[in-house]
Amino acid sequence: MSELALTLLRFGFLALLWCFVLITVSALRRDLQAPDSAAIAAAPARTGRKPPRPGRIRPRNLVVTEGSLMGTVLPLGSAPVTIGRASDNTLVVDDDYASSHHARLYQTEGRWIVEDVGSTNGTWIDRNRITGPTLLEPGAPLRVGRTVFELRK
Amino acid sequence: MSAPTAAPQPTTETDDTNVHVPNRRNVELGLLILALIIGMFAYANVDLAVLGELPANFLAVGAIFTLLLGGAHVAVRYLAPYADPFLLPAAALLNMLGLAMIRRLDLAEQQRAERAEIKAPSPDVIPQVTWTALALVLFVVILFVVHDHRRLQKYTYTCMVLGVLLLLSPLIPGLGTTVNGANLWIRLGPLSFQPSELAKILLTIFFAGYLVITRDSLALVRRKFLGLGIPRGRDLGPILVAWGVSMAVLVFQRDLGTALMFFGLFVVLLYVATQRRSWLVIGGGLFVIGAVLGYFAFGHVRLRVQVWLDTWTYANDQGYQIAQSLFGLANGGLLGTGLGQGYPQFVPFAKTDFITAALGEELGVTGFMAILTIYGIMIERGLRTAIAVRDPFGKLLAVGFATVIGLQLFVVIGGVTRLIPLTGLTTPFLSYGGSALVANWMMIAFLMRISDRARSPLPDGTVDASGRLS
Numbered sequence: 112m113s114e115l116a117l118t119l120l121r122f123g124f125l126a127l128l129w130c131f132v133l134i135t136v137s138a139l140r141r142d143l144q145a146p147d148s149a150a151i152a153a154a155p156a157r158t159g160r161k162p163p164r165p166g167r168i169r170p171r172n173l174v175v176t177e178g179s180l181m182g183t184v185l186p187l188g189s190a191p192v193t194i195g196r197a198s199d200n201t202l203v204v205d206d207d208y209a210s211s212h213h214a215r216l217y218q219t220e221g222r223w224i225v226e227d228v229g230s231t232n233g234t235w236i237d238r239n240r241i242t243g244p245t246l247l248e249p250g251a252p253l254r255v256g257r258t259v260f261e262l263r264k
Numbered sequence: 265m266s267a268p269t270a271a272p273q274p275t276t277e278t279d280d281t282n283v284h285v286p287n288r289r290n291v292e293l294g295l296l297i298l299a300l301i302i303g304m305f306a307y308a309n310v311d312l313a314v315l316g317e318l319p320a321n322f323l324a325v326g327a328i329f330t331l332l333l334g335g336a337h338v339a340v341r342y343l344a345p346y347a348d349p350f351l352l353p354a355a356a357l358l359n360m361l362g363l364a365m366i367r368r369l370d371l372a373e374q375q376r377a378e379r380a381e382i383k384a385p386s387p388d389v390i391p392q393v394t395w396t397a398l399a400l401v402l403f404v405v406i407l408f409v410v411h412d413h414r415r416l417q418k419y420t421y422t423c424m425v426l427g428v429l430l431l432l433s434p435l436i437p438g439l440g441t442t443v444n445g446a447n448l449w450i451r452l453g454p455l456s457f458q459p460s461e462l463a464k465i466l467l468t469i470f471f472a473g474y475l476v477i478t479r480d481s482l483a484l485v486r487r488k489f490l491g492l493g494i495p496r497g498r499d500l501g502p503i504l505v506a507w508g509v510s511m512a513v514l515v516f517q518r519d520l521g522t523a524l525m526f527f528g529l530f531v532v533l534l535y536v537a538t539q540r541r542s543w544l545v546i547g548g549g550l551f552v553i554g555a556v557l558g559y560f561a562f563g564h565v566r567l568r569v570q571v572w573l574d575t576w577t578y579a580n581d582q583g584y585q586i587a588q589s590l591f592g593l594a595n596g597g598l599l600g601t602g603l604g605q606g607y608p609q610f611v612p613f614a615k616t617d618f619i620t621a622a623l624g625e626e627l628g629v630t631g632f633m634a635i636l637t638i639y640g641i642m643i644e645r646g647l648r649t650a651i652a653v654r655d656p657f658g659k660l661l662a663v664g665f666a667t668v669i670g671l672q673l674f675v676v677i678g679g680v681t682r683l684i685p686l687t688g689l690t691t692p693f694l695s696y697g698g699s700a701l702v703a704n705w706m707m708i709a710f711l712m713r714i715s716d717r718a719r720s721p722l723p724d725g726t727v728d729a730s731g732r733l734s
Binding site for chain 2: 132
């Protein structure tokens with residue numbers, strides 16, 4: 112083999128190796144944007160950001176942003192969602208501070224309403240304990256026990 | 265309760281959702297083909313540079329690997345269709361790079377034997393290819409047998425017993441053999457096996473299963489002390505046992521790397537399970553105690569540290585290996601010497617512990633960084649799987665496997681580049697050694713099984729389907 116050919120092979124190999132890396136990384140970025148659970152879990156829970164204007168986006172997922180189920184994504188339908196420790200809930204939280212039937216979310220006119228269903232420690236939006244059916248804005252932190260939820264697109 | 269929409273209680277029917285969740289299998293196929301091309305490129309490059317001609321069996325070898333990797337890919341399509349698409353190509357590429365480097369070092373040994381006019385040692389690449397085939401078969405078998413990773417939790421204590429037995433099995437007289445001062449092999453007839461490699465999988469399953477059950481008492485019951493929550497005395501038991509077993513491995517098997525890896529794995533999992541920083545502090549403290557004890561009690565540990573701190577004093581005797589490795593890396597420089605054109609054979613044990621030094625020399629910093637990035641992607645995918653999966657056992661298991669790969673990599677590459685004292689561990693997927701290769705492929709299989717669970721569109725038992733997407 113000539114020196115030139117070997118040099119070409121050498122650079123070609125390094126280029127190909129980096130090709131693999133770069134293609135993987137770009138596919139990985141697209142993977143993060145895909146609507147799967149891994150993708151939505153990747154978006155970190157940012158506090159203090161303004162919730163998007165209501166009516167503009169329709170939340171499609173309920174995302175757990177804190178607690179032992181962190182990263183869990185529940186795709187929302189039109190059916191109500193119940194949260195609690197008992198196994199007959201839609202979302203079963205493994206959380207000592209949650210009640211067996213803790214809270215209920217339901218949809219009306221494209222918006223999600225949350226209500227407490229007689230929990231011990233209460234259901235909180237931001238720092239406020241809710242007392243009746245309350246509108247849950249996308250991006251607002253909903254706290255049940257030590258678990259925090261958020262509506263996301 | 266005033267509910268404006270009196271919808272029925274949780275719907276359990278699983279409506280066929282219209283949203284298409286991409287399973288990304290074609291991405292995996294594309295990357296796998298690229299990995300295959302790079303691997304065969306490396307093989308051709310090695311032979312062209314060393315022997316000046318394409319190997320005669322080039323097409324046959326290409327066909328074998330196409331068959332093996334293609335088979336694995338097809339199996340994933342059927343058995344774990346939503347599994348992470350990046351793990352298989354990354355592992356395959358690293359495996360093939362390792363094989364190319366082993367082939368390259370075989371050729372160097374062959375040439376040296378020709379010059380010295382002695383019989384050439386039998387090439388190591390052929391058994392390693394056989395091990396690769398076996399590992400890929402096992403990869404498929406695991407995907408086939410383990411439908412749901414949560415079933416593994418039932419075998420928590422079985423895994424502990426088997427894992428500890430395997431870990432200590434080289435100490436059984438007649439079964440264990442001592443290789444290069446470390447007593448970590450067992451020999452069964454013609455087969456020798458490194459049981460600690462299999463033990464790391466079993467113990468990861470055990471740690472995950474155990475911590476899922478006990479994490480509440482480990483996390484919640486504590487006293488405040490110096491701003492840290494300090495656990496009760498009896499909750500310290502498990503970490504002390506893990507530390508004791510690691511120290512036993514260090515004392516009786518003289519295997520620094522394995523001891524470090526198991527203890528590190530346990531501390532990381534404890535931290536992840538409880539989310540308490542105090543465990544990291546306690547673990548770090550125990551590690552320092554162990555390290556100081558090891559330094560003063562054992563000559564081989566002391567020697568490693570001295571060679572690390574003062575390599576050039578020992579460059580001709582105990583530090584020869586690490587000194588040669590550093591010379592090799594310097595020779596490689598930014599762009600490397602090119603495959604087959606460096607002198608990686610000057611480093612003793614270049615095929616096992618020092619394969620990264622050989623790759624660093626021939627591919628340079630540029631190639632070395634690419635390899636590290638591929639490892640980084642692999643570990644990131646493992647941790648991402650842990651975030652996405654919905655059950656706590658799966659989370660801990662995925663973190664555990666990603667941690668094992670990461671820790672092992674840090675210990676090996678840190679040692680080779682003289683960042684930390686040298687400890688003998690194999691580089692995942694690259695090094696020569698069948699047991700390590702098989703064990704690493706098994707871990708990838710488990711990770712893919714967990715990620716399939718995490719990414720498949722129909723949620724499993726923890727979270728029920730909530731009906732049609734609006």
